[in-house]
Amino acid sequence: MENRKRTPPSTSNSVHINSEKATSTKVGSEFGTEKQTTKTQHPPPSFAESEFQQIQRVQLTKSRRSLLKWSNVPSRYLNLSNSWEFAGWGSTYYMELESSDIDHYSEELEKRSLIGKWRATSIAGNDLIASVLYSIGPCVVQSGKYAPISMLLVALLMYPMKRIITEVATAMPLNGGTYNALLNSTTKSTAAIAACLSILDYLATCVVSASTASAYLAAEVDLPSKLSPFLLTIIILIAFSLICLLGLKESSSLTLSIFTLHSVTMFAVMIASFVMWGKGGSQTLIDNWTLVPDPPGSTPVIMVLKGVCIGLLGVTGFESAENYIEDLKPGTFPKVMNNMFGFLLALNAPMTLLVTVLVPVPVVMANAANVVSVLGEYAAGGASWLRIWIMVDAVIVLCAGVLTGLIGAIGLVQRMASDGILPKFFLIRNRITGSYQYIILVFLVLSITLFAIVGGDTTSLSGVFAVAFLGSLSTFAVANIMIKYKRGRLPRKSKESLLTDVLTLTALLASLIGNVIIDPEIAKYFVIYFIIVLLVVLAMLKRCWLWKLSYWLYDQMNLFHRFPLFSEKVEKFIQGHIKQIRKRPIVFFLKTDEPHVMNKAIQYIKKNEDAGCIKFIHFYQNLDSIPEDLEANHRILDAIYPKIQIDLIFVLEEFTPATVDAVSRQLDITKAQMFMACPGTNFEYSFGDFGGVRIIML
Structure with missing residues (x-):
């Protein structure tokens, strides 16, 4: 490396810490490297000791006097300079936090409006209970009369999944789903891959919800000849994108109203169906079991398993509650997951059973896109009132699903852009409405493109949706395994065994593979979109x-x-582009002076972040609590990594969420760029209280 300038540390403006750590004199803002000596009686030094002390003085004088440093390491560049790779020498200094800065955290905390379990249930629950509208038909197509068994097995599979999601969410109570969970337990690249699955999940949610709403509307209303269901789906997507562009966000009151409406509708359908079953008997059910033959080459077990693969589409939304866990009241999340599982168990399998009880299987297969409307007609004895009611409810709740998917995508892409994975222009807000206009527009283009590629085929869309959703759901099991292995000290509300995690992950992956086997075409569409999204994300992640x-x-x-x-x-x-990317500093909150811990933090940052500056921050209560070799080891590591400027900052405060927030605002560094070691079980604060600070080591 070429000559590099080094600014000698100040000796006249420093705070000296003596070797006994008995006294200190605060003169300025930097900690010096010299040590004071105390007057004690010692025997005269030997010749060897005197010679060594002279060597120390010479070395110290040379290092202080030198402004240039030469490296004999050869450069890989034959014609261009590599001097830009040197990041500069680090400094050691003291930072003082004002009381008003620390109090700001509590003031902001008091202003937050947190939601309870029912409003929280309604946000994710709208997707969950709306999924019955488009999952029963494809499930019956694949499993025929065995569809109720398949749906019951799906519900039972979601019980351990509920506990896994609860463990992940309560261990790391941060918005962002598995992206944040994996970001705090694995590498940034792994988290980016999980984020790609979540993006495709949101994308498919919007497209499937819009297309299913169009199918229900077209089945009941005579649309103009030029207004086909294909065009109507695109209009719905554009309309709700415009709603997001106008800055209108989904509120818990609105979602609770829609959730209540749909719950009442499904309850009315089930009551009417049970009444009709009691009046008409079970002849249709018997005919479905005796007269409808199984497809050639199929067995009941294979058909049930195929139904499970498709039926998992009926639990979409089950994974969504963690995306807004920071906005929930304390202790609410486990209750939300219990509510979600209760609605799933009470709705999906019983509704599928009623379909096979009242509606002939061939009729279901011919009307797979709007089978619940058909059930309503049979339950009402041929009258249209219940079918129209279901149509209106379906359009409302499915359109709400489009809005939910858009809002989920906006939140995830916004977080990824803040973390530097996606381009910063995604963070640009509309001047008038304050909405993230570029996220919405790009997501709209992707949604319409996906819908056009599959030609509006609901079955293919459901398949793509199922693969994306199952891939996203599987990452929860992966995240829980990694949290057990790497972040086992984190406290959590519930804890599943490793065997349960592995078995659940195996079942989800088998279902994903099963969906691909059922319709290999969906793999083609999924892979195309996944590769496109992954390449964009990885290109941004590795742009330096x-x-x-x-x-x-x-x-x-x-x-x-x-x-x-x-x-x-x-x-x-x-060079300008490289320096621009590397100029964002990274903070690591350092407790110990152990060099291997400091080096491990640097190695993680080198691997996962494009940072040219690392700031080690040490909170202390008094001089005696400062680790003895902290400054010395910092200087060594600063010399070992010439491409990274390593600063050491001392803060005379306790390590709390409030002081971390004050440091973030004073240094103008987002909490997404602040790292810490994994807290232990005796740590008095929740990891979520730190608002996005990342864990990077055990």
């Missing part, structure tokens, strides 16, 4: 590496270096 690769490739092009002015402009252009 891509710029460095471009710099090296340009260095190898000897022809261009014959033109010095042009070569210098290109060189500065690429």
